[in-house]
Structures are given as structure tokens and as C-alpha cells.
Amino acid sequence: MSFALDPGLTRSAAAILDLPLCTVLLKDDARWPWLMLVPRIAGLRDVVDLGAEDAAQLMAETMRAAKAVAAEHGVQRTNVGALGNVVPQLHVHVIGRWSGDAAWPGPVWGVDGKVAYADDARAARVARLTARLAP
């Protein structure tokens, strides 16, 4: 079995960059700077299934993503979560949050609605994030 992104993830997010372990996706929702990291390991579902070395690398890449998101304008807090109750393939969310955002202080998962990016706003966000993320 070879690795492939779960269609449940790519339905609402698009890959923007590969890090050594993870493919990084940007969620299609302009309300937050929102990345997802997916380790390119076929069949991986839960954090408990990670080996120690992959876990350490996933954490290093998560920290990198958190710093990239935290540098976006207005971000006061980074939320990090691995849930997978809906899409089982292991994926780590990294989301920039601020007081008064569309879900504050609750979690963003399960919040109704979605705001599409304007093309140029998405391109500018991707350019900033990939520049900060690039190894």
C-alpha cells in the first residue's frame, strides 16, 4: 500500500508544500490561517501508531508550522490538534486564533460555515506560509 492523501482531507484543503515527513495542506477557509500536516506513511491513523523517531519529527514539523501560522497578522494563539474522528488518516491541525475570531474561545472544529478565499488573498497567504515553512 502506498501513501495517498485521504480525499476527506483534500475536499476542503490543498497541499502547499512537502516537509521531510509531512505534506502540509492549507484549509480552504479564509477565517483562520489553518494548516494540516499529514505524515506520508501509508495506513497511519492514530498518534499511538507513530514510532518514536517519526513522532519526534512530526513534533518538529508541527512546531515549524505553528511558528509560520503565529507570524500571520493578528494571531494571538496557536491551536494544535490531532482528532481524526471524521477523517481517520492521521493529520495535525495548526490554527492561528485571536480573541473575537469566528469561533473564539471554542475550538474551530465543527463550527458551521466557511469563508472562501479571494484568489489573491489565498496566494499571498500561501506565499508567506511557504516562505516560513520551507526547509
Place this chain on the structure above:
Amino acid sequence: MSFALDPGLTRSAAAILDLPLCTVLLKDDARWPWLMLVPRIAGLRDVVDLGAEDAAQLMAETMRAAKAVAAEHGVQRTNVGALGNVVPQLHVHVIGRWSGDAAWPGPVWGVDGKVAYADDARAARVARLTARLAP
């Protein structure tokens, strides 16, 4: 400034064990096996503020907690999250989940209600979890 657990955490959870970096708390809610890990670093708020070595240790202890929770009866999935939108002190949630649980498939954060543990059920859970967590 010395480290102390934020009262916002201990209002609904109690410390059960110290790992090398983190104090581990059990959430007072019998609906899920739910741990929180709090690095004993004074003033720490966000994952982006962690140094690389502490981040690696936090991940190792989070994996340990996830395996302890995953071994609880009925758990099908582990949710891991660092949010901190309500209580700013950095804390990592590790929660055992299953299809049909009280919040499934949504996140547990922000879900109404709470189910108190019976004393013996709490003691038995703490005994199992600490046995699996102990270094």
C-alpha cells in the same frame, strides 16, 4: 516566577502523576478517559514558545499518555490537542474517544454537561493510568 498549575485547570481536573517534564492531570468527567499534560515551566503559554528539547520531551510524554488512554476499555481513537483559548497556561489534552461517545464525532471541548466519577471508578481509572504512565 516559579511554576504553579493554573487554577483554571485544577478547577476541573486533579494532578495524578509527575513525568520528567509534565504534571499529568485527570479531568473530572467520567464520560471519557481524559488526561492533561502541563509542562512545569513557569510562564509557558503557547506551543511556539517551547524550545526544541522541551518540545521533543513533551511529544514523548504525550505519546506515553496517548498509549495509556488508548488502553482503556472501549477506546477506538485518541484525540490530542493544545488549545488554551480559555486557560492560557500551556496544556495538552489527551482524550480517549469511540464511535457513539457523548460528543462523537465532534471535539469534546465546549460540550455541555459533565458526569461525575463514582469514587471507586475514579480510583480504578487513576490506578490503571498511573501504572501505564509511570516511568
